[in-house]
Amino acid sequence: MSAIFPESVLMNPLLASEDVGWWTRLWFRAKASTFAGETDAIYNFIFWVSIAFFVVLMFLMVYWGIKYRRKPGVAPEISPSHNTPLEIVWTVVPTILLFVMFVWGFKGYLNKAVSPVDAEVIQVTAKKWNWTFEYKTGAKSRELDRMADMDVPVFALPLNRPVKFVMSSDDVIHSMFFPEFRAKRDVMPNRYTTMWVQPTGKPTHTVERYDNGKKLRLAPLDSAGNVITDMAERAGKGYNLFCTEYCGDQHSQMLARIAVLAEADYKDWLDYQGDTSGVPLNVLGEQLYKLQGCATCHSVNGAKGTGPTWKDIWGETHKSTTGASATVDENYIRESILVPGAFVREGFSNQMPSYQGKMKDREIRALTTYIMSLNDKFKQDAQAVSDEEMAKQQGGSGSTPAK
Numbered sequence: 001m002s003a004i005f006p007e008s009v010l011m012n013p014l015l016a017s018e019d020v021g022w023w024t025r026l027w028f029r030a031k032a033s034t035f036a037g038e039t040d041a042i043y044n045f046i047f048w049v050s051i052a053f054f055v056v057l058m059f060l061m062v063y064w065g066i067k068y069r070r071k072p073g074v075a076p077e078i079s080p081s082h083n084t085p086l087e088i089v090w091t092v093v094p095t096i097l098l099f100v101m102f103v104w105g106f107k108g109y110l111n112k113a114v115s116p117v118d119a120e121v122i123q124v125t126a127k128k129w130n131w132t133f134e135y136k137t138g139a140k141s142r143e144l145d146r147m148a149d150m151d152v153p154v155f156a157l158p159l160n161r162p163v164k165f166v167m168s169s170d171d172v173i174h175s176m177f178f179p180e181f182r183a184k185r186d187v188m189p190n191r192y193t194t195m196w197v198q199p200t201g202k203p204t205h206t207v208e209r210y211d212n213g214k215k216l217r218l219a220p221l222d223s224a225g226n227v228i229t230d231m232a233e234r235a236g237k238g239y240n241l242f243c244t245e246y247c248g249d250q251h252s253q254m255l256a257r258i259a260v261l262a263e264a265d266y267k268d269w270l271d272y273q274g275d276t277s278g279v280p281l282n283v284l285g286e287q288l289y290k291l292q293g294c295a296t297c298h299s300v301n302g303a304k305g306t307g308p309t310w311k312d313i314w315g316e317t318h319k320s321t322t323g324a325s326a327t328v329d330e331n332y333i334r335e336s337i338l339v340p341g342a343f344v345r346e347g348f349s350n351q352m353p354s355y356q357g358k359m360k361d362r363e364i365r366a367l368t369t370y371i372m373s374l375n376d377k378f379k380q381d382a383q384a385v386s387d388e389e390m391a392k393q394q395g396g397s398g399s400t401p402a403k
């Protein structure tokens, strides 16, 4: 088939990793939820009925156009006023077909709209320009994968169990789309919308422990269910999450990877994601920079984006649009994260969303330490702050580690 469809189409980097035939690759992605079979069946039914009518009608139109064209010396025939049997057929047959489409589609819609009562709830927040999932334990994902040349979060979901997403947006309308699950719904500001899915098939990932069992990471499985050991081959496995609200420039970059896990792995993953106590501040800061969407507006290499770069800002004195000035330190960064409008840096506009209530204290300190480490003059200080905090944790003062 690659003779008909160029390899570049079939080898779309987002699709190439999937173990599916060329027809599915062109039309659909892998079927990975309880919705997939029926959604595809309705789609195919409507598609092929439309194709059949299109072909028959276009053929007749052209054929009759030629056959009954005006010819010299032939007088036009008088049209019959009507033909009852023919009119009944062209009314009844399409009515039946449309009725099938309506009833089938409506049943499918209801099935998607009403979530099962035993579904596990996951809170979804969309904002310019990333997704956050907050699991029932309060955990958020800390795992990243490469997707379309970006670092994107990986969200795990349990296999064969319904999960319900309660979704809201902090700013504009977004649209959450899981192509492999055949599920999509708009995400609105000032209102909750919900959606549910039940992943089926095989797990896409398992969890792997290393560092004396202290750390955990997701390991993708091949189609036979074996762990892929080649690190270079690990990226890009699993399913996709897209934002399909294409009315702002970076919705198309709101990507995430979905890992479907067997129940026991899912539980381990959740436990590990929820406990960031063993992660040094500067490392956690870098993870949050990518996971919380800061990376879409702030660079760390000096390039100006929607927001200022973080490179070398630690210790600098900045002017605000109102003429005030302040030095970039712990409090400056804390205020920037929680009340971004309070001090809008000169040369920029107040476009940053507030993270008030969305970040734990330790997470703010982690980001601060990471920003500190981006100025070479303070790199060692940042390391020292992280080390000191880790030492305190391990010192076992008896209190539970800050999360």
Ligand SMILES: [Cu+2]
Pocket (backbone or CB within 6 Å): 126, 173, 174, 175, 243, 244, 245, 250, 251, 252, 254
């Ligand atoms: Cu979006």
